[in-house]
Amino acid sequence: MITPAQASWWITLCLVIQFLGIACFVFIVTKRIAPLIRAEHDFRLDRPWLRAQMLLKFWFGQWKHPRYRVAGTLHLFIFAGFLILSTRAFYLLMFGLADDLAAPSTTGGIYDIVADYAATIVFLAVSAAAVRRVFFKPARYAVPERYGKGHPVDAIFLLALIAILMVSESLFEASRTAIQIQQGATADFLPLLSLPWILKDVLGSASLASLWKLHLVAYFVDVLTFYFLLCYRPFGIQFHVETSLFNVFFAKLDRGTVKPVRWGVNDERLDQVKSFGIKKFEDFTWKHMLDFYSCADCGRCSDNCPASAVGRPLSPRFLTIKARDYAFEHFPVFGKSSNSHALIGGIYSDDEIWSCTTCGACEEECPLMVEYIDKIVDLRRGLVDDGKVPKSIQKALKALESRGNPYGKMEKKRGDWAKEKEFQQSCTVKVLDGKSSAKTLYFVDSISSYDDRIQAIGRATARILSAAGEDFAILGAAEKDSAHDVRRFGEEMLFQALRDHNVDAIKTSGVSRIVTSDPHAYNALKHDYKDVPPVEHIGQFIARETKAGTLKLNDVQGSSNVYAYHDPCYLGRHNQVYDDPRAVLDAIPGLKRVEMSRCRDRSFCCGGGGLMLFYEPQEEERMGVKRVRMAAEVGANVIVTACPFCMVNIEDAIKVSGMEGKMTAIDLAELVDQHLVREVPQPEAKGNEELIHAHA
Amino acid sequence: MEILVCARRVPDTSENEIQLNPAGNDIERDDLVYSINEPDNYAVEEALQIVAKAGGNVTVATVGGEEDEEILRREMAMGANKAVLLSDEVFCGSDGRGIATILKGFVQKGNYDLVLTGVQAEDAGAQVGGMLAAMLDYAFASLVNSIEVLDGKKLKISCEVEGGNKEISEIDLPCVLSIQTGINEPRYVGMRGIRQVASLEIPTYGASDLGVDKADVGEAAAKVKRDNYFVPALGKGAEILGGSSEEIAAKLIELMKAKGGL
Amino acid sequence: MTARIFAYIVHKAGVADDSAAELLAAAKKINSTASPTAVVTGWGAEVDAVCDSLRSSYSEVWKVANESLAYPNAELIRKALVKVLPQGSTVLVPHNHFGIDLAPGLSIKLNTAFVSDVLGIDGIESSFLKVVRQEFGGQVSTHVRCDVSSGVVINLRPGAFKPIECAPAGGVVVDKSGEVGALVAGRRYVETVVPEAGDVDISKEPVLVSIGRGIQEKDNLSIAQELAAAMGAVVSCSRPVVDAKWLPKSRQVGSSGQTVKPKIYLACGISGSFQHLAGVKGSPFIVAINKNPRAPIFQVADVGIIADILEFLPELTNKIRETKQVSV
Secondary structure, three states: OOOHHHHHHHHHHHHHHHHHHHHHHHHHHHHHHHHHHHOEOOOOOOOHHHHHHHHHHHHHOOOOHHHOHHHHHHHHHHHHHHHHHHHHHHHHHHHOOOOOOOOOOOOOHHHHHHHHHHHHHHHHHHHHHHHHHHHHOOHHHOOOHHHOOOOHHHHHHHHHHHHHHHHHHHHHHHHHHHHHHHHOOOOOOOOOOOHHHHHHHHHOOOOHHHHHHHHHHHHHHHHHHHHHHHHHHHHOHHHHHHHHHHHHHOOOOOOOOOOOOOOOOOHHHHHHOOOOOOOOHHHOEHHHHHHHHHOOOOOHHHHHOHHHHOOOOOOHHHHHHHHHHHHHHHOOOOOOOOOOOOOEOOOEOHHHHHOOOOOOHHHHHOOOOOOOHHHHHHHHHHHHHOOOOOHHHHHHHHHHHHHOOOOOOOHHHOOHHHHOHHHHHHOOOEEOOOOOOOOEEEEOOHHHHHOOOOHHHHHHHHHHHHHOOOOEEEOHHHOOOOOHHHHHOOOHHHHHHHHHHHHHHHHHHOOOEEEEOOHHHHHHHHHHOOOOOOEEEHHHHHHHHHHHOOOOEOOOOOOOOEEEEOOOOOOOOOOOOOHHHHHHHHOOOOOEEEOOOOOHHHOOOOOOOHHHHHOOOOOOOOHHHHHHHHHHHOOOOEEEEOOHHHHHHHHHHHHHOOOEOOEEEEEHHHHHHHHEOOOOOOOOOOOOHHHHHHOO | OEEEEEEOEEEOHHHOOOOEOOOOOOEOOOOOOEEEOHHHHHHHHHHHHHHHHHOOEEEEEEEOOHHHHHHHHHHHHHOOOEEEEEOOHHHOOOOHHHHHHHHHHHHHHOOOOEEEEEOOOOOOOOOHHHHHHHHHOOEEEEEEEEEEEOOOOEEEEEEEOHHHOEEEEEEEOOEEEEEOOOOOOOOOOOHHHHHHOOOOOOOEEOHHHHOOOHHHOHHHHOOEEEEEEEOOOOOOOOEEOOOOHHHHHHHHHHHHHHOOOO | OOOOEEEEOOEEOOEEOOHHHHHHHHHHHHOOOOOOEEEEEEOHHHHHHHHHHHOOOOOEEEEEEOHHHOOOOHHHHHHHHHHHOOOOOEEEEEOOHHHHHHHHHHHHHOOOEEEEEEOEEEEEEOOEEEEEEEEHHHOEEEEEEEEOOOOEEEEEOOOOOOOOOOOOOOOEEEEOHHHOOOOOOOEEEEEEEOOOOOOOOHHHOOEEEEEOHHHOOHHHHHHHHHHHHHHOOEEEEOHHHHHOOOOOHHHEEOOOOEOEOOOEEEEEOOOOOHHHHOOEOOOOEEEEEEOOOOOOHHHHOOEEEEOOHHHHHHHHHHHHHHHHHHHO
16 A cells, blocks of 8 residues: 555656656657758648548558568557557556556456557567567668668667567556455456456565555556657657658659659749759658658568669668668757768769669558659759769760650651551551541650660551551651650659650640550650540550450460560559459460569569660669569560560560570560451561460 | 860761762751760860869850850850850851861960860861961860869870870960860750750850951861762671681671771 | 872881871872872981881881980971971871871961871872761761862871882981971870770770670680780670670660770671660671571671671681781
């Protein structure tokens, strides 16, 4: 039994701790928010209803977590536990000692049972997490030398603190029930096998005096630990506990888009902006900075990043962590800001910034909805503004500026792919030169127009459109590069010039819809271009027309090829077109198709498209080579892709990896073209027939 | 350091297919894309890097007409402080010596420590730099691939010689240097930069401004003239060599020698 | 043309450069009856040795010996030449790094016309000399006429003029050193730096032996290297060779590698992908050697050889070595 005087001493002490704790926390958070106030604008309050749904799915529902089974499950438990226990925590802190100490718990019966189990599960989960870290050491937590040292001790420390919190809370419950039992009062019900229940049994034989001491100490430890954690969290990855809700609520809603140079500054007024891109830390938007704070250093992004996988100097995880540490250093909670490093050339190297293929695997994976592509594009904008562009990319950009394509080929030859002699005999392609018109525009884009291997994809696409009876035409010499990757490489003004030219040409042509076989062009026309007719990828077109019966496909005629479909990043992940191309393949009778383990939104980037083909990366292996091996692993001998850049990278990779003769690549349009049922016999569609039939 | 870079606007070889026109007396100029002669661009970048370290100004000049202003603007977007157009009817048709004479007039109007040119132009011969230096009695070096400012009076330079070797020399200021590509990595000039200089005023100087006697320049004074363009007979697609491998090797050697490669 | 023809002789370590014979051949094309005079500057035993060696091909050899000319300094040499060469002369200089330094300024000081990088001489027509040049990296050729009434200085492209058979000239060495006087220049030679191995800039090379996957193994690289050495060329490659880490990135030709503008491009075991050919600019003479007769490279090559490079290149190397032995 303790005297009211003793009790009030305790209460006062704990109230003081609570007051200090909250004050500290407010102070710390204010300091943390400071750089966000100096940051660039970022309008994130639009579509609040949609944002609320995202919050429900990704924050509350932990939707992305189970993508990594073990860690995801553990986190789900910890997160659920935290949510459940938060109510009790509130009551405990506020009222735990205000009432008569041995009185029954103030929270309701059912809730208490749930909360007790929650504490137990959280305790087990953090213990499992600690064991996993120490003994199983998952690879994605490792910190490569070039990025500094890891924080294994800190991680265990935090897990330990959570465990202590669970134990102290349970001890508080257990000791109270033990006291109640000994005093003969009605004891609180403790559920079977919960932590408090176990502890109560352990305490069963203790003296009343020691139980009281334990009860008070448990409370004290609970308060101390709670507030210590509260104030410690903003100094590391655990800050995500507080920021995650905001980070998910304010997350980017529009996939496939790129942020404008400055939010709130429309294209016409861009000339007034003094500096483009990110050159210093304050050039990041507040949401970007919030991203840095919210990163839990889980490594899922880098684990899926193709650039990381091939040894390029880019790791999304460290892009964020380095920036977070930079923020901590330059906007510290205590002490003066240190102005040691620069951003570019300091914490980030040029190569690191150019290495990103914008495949989006990182963003797809991140459970906290941290954004990467916009940051990379903004960093590139800064480099471009300062003239620091790699030579080979400068060449391509210059050619794009003067000729509208990165190869420097003449504009008037852009439509020549359609004039190939044999092709012309079977298929006439209209050109929208002012004299003819059409309902549908086939937007070819540069690589399919000029690269002699890829022109075959253009021809196959045209034949398919023809066979479906589509009234289509191309822009020919009036078409310029979609500039999708010009934008993503940071040359915003050149992108706008090319885009405006194309939008003009499209509007003048009077077409009411657009089809393309190039996912980069598809993404540009869908998201980067405004006021153009709706656009479709040829895969979607074929899926619909085969279902409707307008296009009929022949069977594989005894071929024993095994096909693996490779999801192009800009068709799959960014635009979520996964099923249509598969439906097309399945519509070819007898075609054997297998799935690679990395498929759909986990597809592995082929190496990048657009301007990435002109970049000389520092890497240990080519992404394409890894991809080709993935296909071989599942027993495929043909990779089907639906993107001309994927085709270039994969065909190259087949040669480099020495798999010529064992693996081939074919475009979806080429494959369909080969299997189309035609009324009039056509000259044989050229393709990789020889090698494919060799496997029959 | 006051640096003058003499630049030239030429058809861009990497973005054009240079072909004969139907009449066969000139190249097809209809679809040509023009840009600054590549070595000249390297020269401007080098000048910018020198003044970034040593202080001073970079002026870019070109002999031509209004259509040549675009390269001046591009170099200003890159960072050059001033640009001038040397233009006059009487300048038309000048040969290399004529151009050097015009440039000499401009150099003498100013007070330049260093004059840079590109080592040669796509459609001209490596000459203007050397001629200009001789006319001004300045020291000269060509194929310069490295410049170090020693002090206000001299430079340490490296020149490309045979075998990939570098010849290191000291050269007194003022001097003329012809710059070789690869001396540095020119910064990128984006659309944005170009738009910002699009309406800047570019001063123009004519013959009388430069004190140039029209008898020394222009078509009439030119001693070297192009009669026509032609293309030596070509085949379409490869001519496959036949015979035993020894015969093929011999034939190949003959062909390569004729092309000046052996 | 009655003007005297002079040939400026480049030499090293007491041996005249190959261009000496080429300038002689070019002089004969200007005027078949002319007896060009060789001009040699330098110092000491070296310049004497060179002058002596030229007596069999040139009827007159002018020696200009001066200590300050021990290392060839274009400015000093120009000053010397201006003192000894008569007005209105025709001066032939090879178009190499030194010739580029010397010739244009010389033409100004001698007050003559100047033509650079001449690769063919058609002859004289009244007071005009008609020559052939190239422009745009060799994509087109041009006929040029030059008013030589007050003389001309010409830079001649090395290798463009085949040395000709001549009767022994029994030449005479004339010492012109005394006419030169003191020589001072604003440029002073310091030293020559030899590059480290691998520092090659393929974008400047006129002849490239380019290898692709057809080379098959790293050990076979020597086949290409020997051919390049025999040809005085440099080895470049396509991307797979760099990916396999057999050659450094600096040797890669392609849209994500170097852009090259050679005169001659030997594509050995290269299929000719768009990405690779995008790095080859100008209009080089492309020789394609590939065992696959349907390789796309044959569409763009000038000459094609259907053979296995592992067999053909060594044969070619041997043949070239034989040829070189014969001509020396």
